[in-house]
Amino acid sequence: xxxxxxxxxxxxxxxxxxxxxxxxxxxxxxxxxxxxxxxxxxxxxxxxxxxxxxxxxxxxxxxxxxxxxxxxxxxxxxxxxxxxxxxxxxxxxxxxxxxxxxxxxxxx
Numbered sequence: 165x166x167x168x169x170x171x172x173x174x175x176x177x178x179x180x181x182x183x184x185x186x187x188x189x190x191x192x193x194x195x196x197x198x199x200x201x202x203x204x205x206x207x208x209x210x211x212x213x214x215x216x217x218x219x220x221x222x223x224x225x226x227x228x229x230x231x232x233x234x235x236x237x238x239x240x241x242x243x244x245x246x247x248x249x250x251x252x253x254x255x256x257x258x259x260x261x262x263x264x265x266x267x268x269x270x271x272x
Contacts, residue, residue, distance in 0.1 A: 180220040180243035188237040188258035196235040
């Protein structure tokens with residue numbers, strides 16, 4: 165019985181981590197766009213959470229940070245826990261460079 169619970173617990177935590185990573189990745193994609201910002205990243209994270217994370221992520225928190233060069237997102241959440249000794253906090257991070265437009269000068 166314990167082995168079955170271990171397998172189920174590991175699968176649930178793995179799926180919760182995948183969900184949190186999807187939230188972070190989508191938030192980075194929105195915030196790093198040329199016209200993006202921290203608010204756009206936060207909105208995208210909330211939208212993905214409402215679609216994917218309402219069962220696997222417990223009290224998720226998303227932090228979006230954007231500088232002139234980089235966007236970083238951290239998602240911290242609880243996950244369902246069936247075994248008392250299993251950690252119940254998930255933290256994932258995603259980052260990417262801020263998109264910039266460059267102008268090329270044509271010859272001819």
